[in-house]
Each structure stands twice: as C-alpha cells, then as structure tokens.
Amino acid sequence: MKKEDFENYESLLLDNQLCFPLYASSRLIIRLYTPILEPFGLTYTKYIVMLALWENDHLSVKDLGDKLFLDSGTLTPLLKKLEVQGLIHRERSPEDERNVMITLTKKGQALKEEALVIPQKVGACLNLNPEEFKELHRLLHLILKDSIKTKCGI
Amino acid sequence: MKKEDFENYESLLLDNQLCFPLYASSRLIIRLYTPILEPFGLTYTKYIVMLALWENDHLSVKDLGDKLFLDSGTLTPLLKKLEVQGLIHRERSPEDERNVMITLTKKGQALKEEALVIPQKVGACLNLNPEEFKELHRLLHLILKDSIKTKCGI
DNA sequence: CTCAATCAAATTGTTTACAATTAAATTGAA
DNA sequence: TTCAATTTAATTGTAAACAATTTGATTGAG
Incomplete structure (x- = not known):
C-alpha cells in the first residue's frame, strides 16, 4: 500500500467525521428530552x-x-x-x-406557561459553559445557513 | 404579565435552543450524504x-x-x-x-477503496474553515462524552 | 381570457430509531 | 453446584423522516 493511500484512509476514520458526532449528539439530546x-x-x-x-x-x-x-x-x-x-x-x-x-x-x-420548566431541566444536563454553548450555537447555524443550501443545491 | 415571566419565555425561543440546530443540521447533512x-x-x-x-x-x-x-x-x-x-x-x-x-x-x-471519494465530496459542501471544523468537532464530542451520560443517567 | 406551470398539502411507501419485551447464554453469589 | 441475576440479540410495535406522487388552488405568459 502506498503512503498516500494510507493517509487517505484517515478521512474514513469515525473520529474524523463531523457528521457522525452531529448525528449521535442530536439523537442523544432528543433521548434526553x-x-x-x-x-x-x-x-x-x-x-x-x-x-x-x-x-x-x-x-x-x-x-x-x-x-x-x-x-x-x-x-x-x-x-x-x-x-x-x-x-x-x-x-x-x-x-x-x-x-x-x-x-x-x-x-x-x-x-x-408549563413548558417553561423544560429548557431548565434539559440545560441542567449539559455540561457546556456559556461560551461553549454560544460557539456551538454559532457553528451549527453556520451549517444551517450557509454551507448546504448555497453550495450543494438542497 | 409580569416582567420575569416575559423574560423566561426567552428560553422557549427557537433561536435560543441548542438542540434544534443540532437536530436540523444533522438531518441536513444526512440529506447531503x-x-x-x-x-x-x-x-x-x-x-x-x-x-x-x-x-x-x-x-x-x-x-x-x-x-x-x-x-x-x-x-x-x-x-x-x-x-x-x-x-x-x-x-x-x-x-x-x-x-x-x-x-x-x-x-x-x-x-x-471506493468510499474514499465520499468524505471529499461531502467536505466540499461544508463552508467551515479548519478551525471551525475542529472546534465544532470538539464541542460535539464534549456533549457525547460528558454531558449526558454522567449527569442524566442515559 | 385560458391553460400550462407552479405551488401547497396530503398521501403512499420505505427506512430509521427506539422503547419494551422475549429468548437464550453466561455469570456469580450462596 | 445451582439458580437467580445479568447480558446479548432479536423481535414487536410506534413514531419520525423523507422521497415521490397526487390533488386541488393559484398564477401568469401569451
């Protein structure tokens, strides 16, 4: 196997995917809700x-x-x-x-009125600090707004 | 309506949710795949x-x-x-x-071997720069590793 | 005006996702 | 050693998600 082939396989590592943790954490949080x-x-x-x-x-x-x-x-x-x-x-x-x-x-x-308790209960389960929360929020909205619709015609 | 009630409702705004953009972008990227x-x-x-x-x-x-x-x-x-x-x-x-x-x-x-083209094609559709990619990856793994399993017994 | 194109919602059929349960194998405490 | 508890897969039933199609309303080019 050539060196460049070996290096390409890196892109198939589960840990190098962005979509997988997105998909997994989305489902995990829905399970929390x-x-x-x-x-x-x-x-x-x-x-x-x-x-x-x-x-x-x-x-x-x-x-x-x-x-x-x-x-x-x-x-x-x-x-x-x-x-x-x-x-x-x-x-x-x-x-x-x-x-x-x-x-x-x-x-x-x-x-x-009753639903007001929901964000509290869920928020208590997430270990993110306010800066991390804000940054994650920003990056996800970046994906939603720019990335896909503009470049890939969905 | 009291002032504090009004302020609480902020937590129910779609745009203040973390889970919603997580869920939406996960589905959007799966549609891309x-x-x-x-x-x-x-x-x-x-x-x-x-x-x-x-x-x-x-x-x-x-x-x-x-x-x-x-x-x-x-x-x-x-x-x-x-x-x-x-x-x-x-x-x-x-x-x-x-x-x-x-x-x-x-x-x-x-x-x-054939699957090597997949990450390339998908990556080309995401407008994130390498730092943003890395930070998003880090934050999502933070959710997967710490937040939920430890504090909320899932 | 008119009718082809477009648009919105509903419907149909398929694939996921998951809770809850079942069945079978294994483990370990008494 | 023995049997109750645990573990793993499979199964069952339900809710989502979505592509593709259908139905009916609206629009607009000619």
Missing part, C-alpha cells in the same frame, strides 16, 4: 412545532416547514395528532385555499 | 457501520452499538441487509454464543 416531554404529551418534533407556534402563532404548514426544515409528509400527520390533543387548530386559508393555517387553541397557549 | 452514498448501495446509517468496521473489523453487535450509540433494534435489521448485500458476514461467537460477530467480506473490504 423524551422523558421530560412525555408528561406534556409531546414528542421532540411536536415540541419544536409548539416552540415555533408559541413564538409566532398562525403559521401555514409551509411556514412551519421552512422554520423547522421539515416537509408536509412529516408535518401533516404530526399536526393532526396535535389537533386531536386539542393544542392546535388546522384550517384552510380563505384567501388562498392551498394553505392550511395552524393556530394555537387556548389549551395550546396555556401549555407555554 | 444520501445521494452520494446511493451509488454504493449505502444509507447513512449503513455507511457509519461500514466506517466502524473498516476501522476495526470483527466487532460484535454490542461493540458496534457502543461505538455508534445505536441499539440492536436498529442494528439487527440493518446488519441483515448489509449481509444480503454481501458486504458483511454475521456469525455467533463460539466462545460466547450471546455475541454475534460482524466481519467484513472481501467485497466489504474492497468497498473501502
């Missing part, structure tokens, strides 16, 4: 939908998808479940019947 | 299993699970598919019949 969200009747994906709506009520499925990087194939069944739970209301927009508008119910609005 | 891996007959999860085996052949399902933070419920069906594809071989350990040992076939070993 799961038991905390369970008493609220929320899964992690339902939770981020609620976060988006608490921040900005009355969004279309498309708006939610753009914010959360999810498509209607994921959102539609999930939103139907949130509707059954009485947290949101789904209604076709009269102005443009292509759009389905999502609105919080009273119950959905009220849940925001 | 998908078309690159497709010609090799690999999905992202199959790919990281192959990475682990290229690095260290002859691992048990448990070993793989520990390395990749995956359980047998995910790995067993996936390994069966890799076996059907002729990339690996599954065999119960004679020493301890609880363990199923995973070994690369000739074809699985040979694929390593």
